[in-house]
Amino acid sequence: MTTTQPPQTEQPAKPPPGRRTRRRPGDLVFENSARLSGVLILVILAAVAVFLLVQALPALSENQGNFLTDTEWAPSGDAPSFGVAALVFGTLLAAVLALVIATPVAVGIALFISHYAPRRLASLLGYVVDLLAAIPSVVYGLWGITWLMPQIGPFFEGLNRYLGFIPIFAGPVASPPRTILTASIVLAVMILPIVTAVAREVFLKTPTMHEEAALALGATRWEMIRMAVLPFGRSGVISAAMLGLGRALGETMAVAMVLSPGLLIDFFLLQAGHHQTIAALIALQFPEASTLQVSALIAAGLVLFAITLVVNMAARYIVSRRKEFTE
């Protein structure tokens, strides 16, 4: 972290004769500015956490319900009662669905760019992917509402007709399909470029000697990818996915525009008015919120903050778990 330097003792050990240990000013300036930046990020993080906590306290102390387990959200009136259970569920559901949809596609695109496409096409595609990553989320939201929603309706009908026996695809299918699945698809498209870009970078870094080892054994290109590229890129793909998950968790506009909100905890992906995400809730309610409501929303924000933290730590854990085999 920030303290890589061992603590300075009062009396520095005597330098060996003929060797100067004087610190050069350039080193000193750089070391301290780097340390300052490192400390700053911690300070900012702590400040955000403290801010959220302080602002959330008034609502939390007025709350008549259980903040963590209740599903209703009514932080107003004489007996304000609100809980984040349904919101946390909706947030995770939307983000995880988006990840499940986006990751395989992203890995496919990244492999195509890194190992299949002719060089020119690969660099063009890479460029396009990077451009897509820069599109603001509200544009994806507009695309979701105006283009995807009309197109996806019949597809959902089909899903329900042929796979309706699976509970998650149970009807009645919402029309217009302002459902969690639509929102997740928009989110998936949104996080696709960033996941693709990171995965591509990792795949490109596969050591040539591992690829050649596979090919020299008589591996086809796909077998080479399975033996050398994917194992090497696995932790990178996980990082990429978590980056995407983080973005999907906090995404506001695309979800707020597409999803018809509800506060239930269920897996009916094709029904509207069942789910809501924390970020979208904050965006939708903040403009007209009373003091107490704002405080409650900030409490929800604090929960989102914690979720993101946990997701990132889980990702780190997954990446480090099999480190022995990846060195």
Add this chain to the structure above:
Amino acid sequence: MAKRIDVSGLNVYYGAFRAVEDVSMTIEPRSVTAFIGPSGCGKSTYLRALNRMHEVIPGTRVEGKVLLDDQDIYAANVDPVAVRGQIGMVFQRPNPFPTMSIYDNVIAGVRLNGRRMPKAELDALVERALRGANLWNEVKDRLNRPGAGLSGGQQQRLCIARAIAVRPDVLLMDEPCSALDPISTLAIEDLIAELKTEYTIVIVTHNMQQAARVSETTAFFNLSAPGKGGMLVEMGDTNKIFTNPDKKDTENYITGRFG
């Protein structure tokens, strides 16, 4: 097992550059053939052309014929993947798959193309290949540990075990000892001497003593002209090449007057 390689008029191009110029030779089965020559003289490129590994690099192209016994490995209907299954390769730097255990590394080639085998057969195969590579006694108690945890010399022998586990006809070795210490080098050289009873072995080396120690036949490559590609200068019995070569360039090289 152990097939003869007949090369006639082989040219290898990187784009417009002719890296290997018109090489013809016969490599005898159950013997060790060493390629020596200065850096950049195309001997590694030529070696890779013998099992079509050069095709991994975009823009390469080959003219000429390479016959493995009677089969032309550059014939239109031949799959390079199948060629590499018959002609194995060991590289300069040991390259076991870092995410795989020792056991999985050995059977990596066997598992390809969807082949399936009973566990007992796989176990036997792993033991045979590791014994064949003189590595069994050192790793038999830790077959499930990562292959990357072994020493450099052990890793290289693991790579050889991996290569012979698919029972190739020919084993190509591209400077297999250049990243190893003298003791590991000796272990590999002993191994090469054992393997030649079963395989056709071709080894590229910068170490002339090594070529003299391990090979029956030596081929000397050199640049055809400064800035041009490499060509075969002389090939013959190793003793003859190192004591009484026909060409002046060969003599200069092996006596250390250039290169």
